[in-house]
Amino acid sequence: MISQQAQSIELAKKVRKHVVQMTHRGNSSHVGSALSIVDILSVLYSETLNIDPKTPEMNNRDIFILSKGHAGAAVYATLAESGYFDVAILNDHYQNGSTLSGHVSHKGNPGVDFSTGSLGHGLGVGAGFAYNFLRKRNARRAFVVLSDGECDEGSNWEAIMFAGHHNLNNLTAIVDYNKIQSLASTRETLDLEPFADKWLAFNWAVHECNGHSHDDLSNTLKSTKLEQHKPSVIIAHTTKGKGVSFMENSVLWHYRSPQGDEFKAAMTELNEQETD
Amino acid sequence: MRDSFIRALTARAKEDSDIVLITGDLGFSVLDEFAETFPDQFVNAGVAEQNMTMLACGMALDGAKVFTYSIANFTILRCLEQLRNDVCYHNADVTAVSVGGGFSYGQLGMSHFATEDLAIMRALPNMKVIAPSSPVQATRLTNLIIDEAGPCYLRLDKGSSNLDQEKDLTIGKSIKVRDGSDVTLVSTGAILRESVIAAELLSAKGIEADIIDMHTLKPLDETSIITSANKTKAVVSIEEHNVLGGLGSAVAEILAEEGVAKLKRVGLNDLYPTIVGDQNFLRKTYNMDANTIYQTALVLVNKSR
Numbered sequence: 001m002i003s004q005q006a007q008s009i010e011l012a013k014k015v016r017k018h019v020v021q022m023t024h025r026g027n028s029s030h031v032g033s034a035l036s037i038v039d040i041l042s043v044l045y046s047e048t049l050n051i052d053p054k055t056p057e058m059n060n061r062d063i064f065i066l067s068k069g070h071a072g073a074a075v076y077a078t079l080a081e082s083g084y085f086d087v088a089i090l091n092d093h094y095q096n097g098s099t100l101s102g103h104v105s106h107k108g109n110p111g112v113d114f115s116t117g118s119l120g121h122g123l124g125v126g127a128g129f130a131y132n133f134l135r136k137r138n139a140r141r142a143f144v145v146l147s148d149g150e151c152d153e154g155s156n157w158e159a160i161m162f163a164g165h166h167n168l169n170n171l172t173a174i175v176d177y178n179k180i181q182s183l184a185s186t187r188e189t190l191d192l193e194p195f196a197d198k199w200l201a202f203n204w205a206v207h208e209c210n211g212h213s214h215d216d217l218s219n220t221l222k223s224t225k226l227e228q229h230k231p232s233v234i235i236a237h238t239t240k241g242k243g244v245s246f247m248e249n250s251v252l253w254h255y256r257s258p259q260g261d262e263f264k265a266a267m268t269e270l271n272e273q274e275t276d
Numbered sequence: 277m278r279d280s281f282i283r284a285l286t287a288r289a290k291e292d293s294d295i296v297l298i299t300g301d302l303g304f305s306v307l308d309e310f311a312e313t314f315p316d317q318f319v320n321a322g323v324a325e326q327n328m329t330m331l332a333c334g335m336a337l338d339g340a341k342v343f344t345y346s347i348a349n350f351t352i353l354r355c356l357e358q359l360r361n362d363v364c365y366h367n368a369d370v371t372a373v374s375v376g377g378g379f380s381y382g383q384l385g386m387s388h389f390a391t392e393d394l395a396i397m398r399a400l401p402n403m404k405v406i407a408p409s410s411p412v413q414a415t416r417l418t419n420l421i422i423d424e425a426g427p428c429y430l431r432l433d434k435g436s437s438n439l440d441q442e443k444d445l446t447i448g449k450s451i452k453v454r455d456g457s458d459v460t461l462v463s464t465g466a467i468l469r470e471s472v473i474a475a476e477l478l479s480a481k482g483i484e485a486d487i488i489d490m491h492t493l494k495p496l497d498e499t500s501i502i503t504s505a506n507k508t509k510a511v512v513s514i515e516e517h518n519v520l521g522g523l524g525s526a527v528a529e530i531l532a533e534e535g536v537a538k539l540k541r542v543g544l545n546d547l548y549p550t551i552v553g554d555q556n557f558l559r560k561t562y563n564m565d566a567n568t569i570y571q572t573a574l575v576l577v578n579k580s581r
Contacts, residue, residue, distance in 0.1 A: 125362055132339070
């Protein structure tokens with residue numbers, strides 16, 4: 001039997017290829033943003049979340065919300081590879097008549113708990129779920145993945161203040177801190193630093209990890225479960241475009257779609273990683 | 277109306293722990309009893325309407341029946357996108373309650389005048405839009421809203437029609453307040469009072485008004501409008517709200533599609549009031565009082581004849 005970690009690493013390799021193929025077919029943006037969170041999603045779906053792909057609406061399931069909805073391709077691919085729906089359906093992403101919208105949507109897509117696309121919505125809704133779970137003495141948990149640029153949104157800080165005040169220890173936020181937003185670096189746009197201190201000041205338990213190390217992610221996610229009185233944030237240090245050398249750390253690949261030789265080169269790299 | 281709403285919600289919350297009230301830090305003294313009696317069903321989200329609405333959505337998607345509470349536009353405009361993307365797209369069981377429709381807070385100034393709320397809420401798919409005309413109606417409609425899942429906007433007025441009609445009250449079905457065959461007066465909310473007074477003035481001139489209380493703006497009771505308009509051929513819509521997008525527009529859409537009756541819209545003429553005053557003063561100043569309705573109906577009836 002393969003370990004959970006080997007499982008999540010395998011899942012990530014498959015999802016990366018899907019993401020590049022989906023954004024290629026759709027001639028769509030956000031491939032860099034999607035590649036950035038592939039490892040986070042793979043660990044969550046392989047070992048952290050209490051879910052059952054055969055019963056997407058399972059009553060006691062954990063809730064996962066991708067607040068940075070523009071990386072929807074990564075979630076759809078992760079769900080398909082986890083068994084929520086047929087992998088072949090990923091071919092429909094971005095196509096006429098498809099329910100697989102560029103920004104993640106729950107309608108018609110099993111396994112998606114919440115639709116997003118406008119930034120600054122996921123964390124507050126996650127806090128609502130978490131608050132209600134505690135209110136009902138329910139052991140369920142809520143996980144929300146945010147982008148770093150998304151932390152510019154004031155609505156997030158309303159939610160962060162609320163969750164800290166109400167000790168929502170069943171709420172975990174994971175920030176995909178690749179340090180590049182839509183037009184420039186986060187430092188040039190609106191500097192988030194001192195980032196950890198901001199969360200600490202709002203009464204959150206702050207964890208930092210390498211957002212591409214499955215080992216590190218796994219251990220950090222496990223440690224959030226032990227929090228007794230505080231919501232947890234994992235500041236996951238990531239690389240935008242992770243996995244495709246020429247997409248890494250590049251503002252360009254927030255919007256550029258992989259086509260022609262670039263698509264071929266990206267797939268060659270990812271295929272080589274798969275056989276490693 | 278506000279007190280009627282809270283009393284109704286409190287009564288139901290006793291028997292249903294899924295009922296949750298979230299306030300955006302407003303409701304001093306009014307919400308105390310609810311908060312003390314049901315600490316597990318009450319949240320003060322602080323002065324943070326976006327988060328209040330996101331919380332409401334998350335809780336509702338986990339089975340709660342959530343009411344968000346604030347005054348004037350705060351439950352809907354500051355957090356409009358949360359209502360659209362989170363509540364309405366997910367068809368979450370959240371009712372945004374606005375205390376103070378129209379000029380209810382007439383002395384507080386423009387920020388506190390809810391005069392575009394109906395238009396904006398009406399444009400959201402899945403959203404029900406309800407504006408009771410009296411405290412009695414507010415009680416009954418609150419109960420009906422609890423019974424019917426899904427997004428809702430509840431506009432509570434400080435004024436009242438002073439009518440105690442509650443009979444057969446149903447969401448989406450208007451109430452016939454008065455029968456007449458010469459002109460239709462259709463209103464939403466407590467401004468119904470002005471229609472009733474206008475009808476008496478008209479009656480003295482030999483013009484009998486059909487009065488419709490459109491307490492539910494969406495889903496709109498189209499049948500009642502068409503039936504009455506076919507009879508009178510002259511319709512006046514009355515709302516404490518911009519004439520664009522609200523009741524007048526909704527009625528115009530129906531009448532145009534059916535090709536019956538002339539219409540005049542009484543309401544705020546697409547402007548922001550820059551003066552303050554009580555509700556009656558502002559209705560008069562901005563031409564939506566009984567006398568304006570009376571004059572408008574007179575002209576319309578004469579034209580139609």
